[in-house]
Amino acid sequence: MQKASNGTRAGSRPEDPTGRKAGRTVSRQVLADHVYEELLASLMDGRLEPGAAVSIDGTARELDVSPTPVREALARLEHTGMVRRVALKGYRVAPVFTREDFADLMEARLAIEPVNARLACARLNPHRLAELEQTVTDLKSAPRGPSFAEYKDYLEADEQFHQLIAQQTDNQFLVGAYAALGGQVQRFRLFGGVGITDAENAIAEHQSVLDALSSGDPEKAEAAMAAHIQKVRERAMADAPEE
Structure with missing residues (x-):
């Protein structure tokens, strides 16, 4: 197809610097x-x-x-x-995580997220507890088909659960530390292969963490989160292809 003299495709609308085609109102x-x-x-x-x-x-x-x-x-x-x-x-x-990369990530999660759960439990308010309950409900009801479009809502609910706990610590440095880890969550998902393979186990573990948070026992919440991260690590290592 020939191009018009202004550099746009012939017959196409000119584009503006924001990324919109002329005549569109999409932000x-x-x-x-x-x-x-x-x-x-x-x-x-x-x-x-x-x-x-x-x-x-x-x-x-x-x-x-x-x-x-x-x-x-x-x-x-x-x-x-x-x-x-x-x-x-x-x-x-980017290349898929190596086993060493994954081990490093999970070591960092074990160092940070159980502490997040302990502090969040001690500072939990009814509004944040309701938000956490909703994320677990969303996790249970989200579709888990083979394509990303089908399991995207599941991943979002999973990430939201962990993010809310980090925010409830009310500690800017722990929130920042979790954000640095959370940025790798999608890449981590590819370590064990495409798709969701551990949904039932993961949902049960999230429910256990939620129950521990609801109990008001910080040590119980810390232990439940540590158990969840350890089990995630074990399942992913078992599912990952040999290098």
């Missing part, structure tokens, strides 16, 4: 969120393989947006560890 943030979700789905479903290049211009054409929201989405994905920016080469899909 820049909405576009960036859409591109992020599309790229994340491709990564989580294995359609973009480790080491593969992610073209900004190619992705923009495929999703019918300008390069701006694609750059913003890739910057967010870089924070999660799912993609890496390589000098003079652009973005590439």
Whole structure:
């Protein structure tokens, strides 16, 4: 297809610097969120393989947006560890966690999240408890099909549960430490293969943590979270392919 003299595709609407096509009212943030979700789905479903290049211009054409929201989405994905920016080469899909990488991540989670649960339990208020109860309800009802579109809500409820506990510590440094770990959550999910394979066990463990928090016993909450993280580590190690 020939290009018009202004650099846009013939017959297409010109684009503005925010990433919108002329005549559209979609906000820049909405576009960036859409591109992020599309790229994340491709990564989580294995359609973009480790080491593969992610073209900004190619992705923009495929999703019918300008390069701006694609750059913003890739910057967010870089924070999660799912993609890496390589000098003079652009973005590439990050390699899957090695067993050593995964062991390091879980060691950090064991150092931080049980403490989060203990402090959160001591400072828990009825409003936050209701929020935690809702995330467990959402976790139980979320679909868990083989594609990311089908299990995305499950992952979001899972992440929200752990994030709420971190926030309830009321400690900015623990919140920041968890955020640094939480940024790797999607990449961690690929360590044991594509999809959700441990839902029933994970749901039961989240319920145990919630029950411990509800009991008002900080030590019980700490132990329940530690048991959950340890079991997640064991299941993921068992499911991961040999290196």
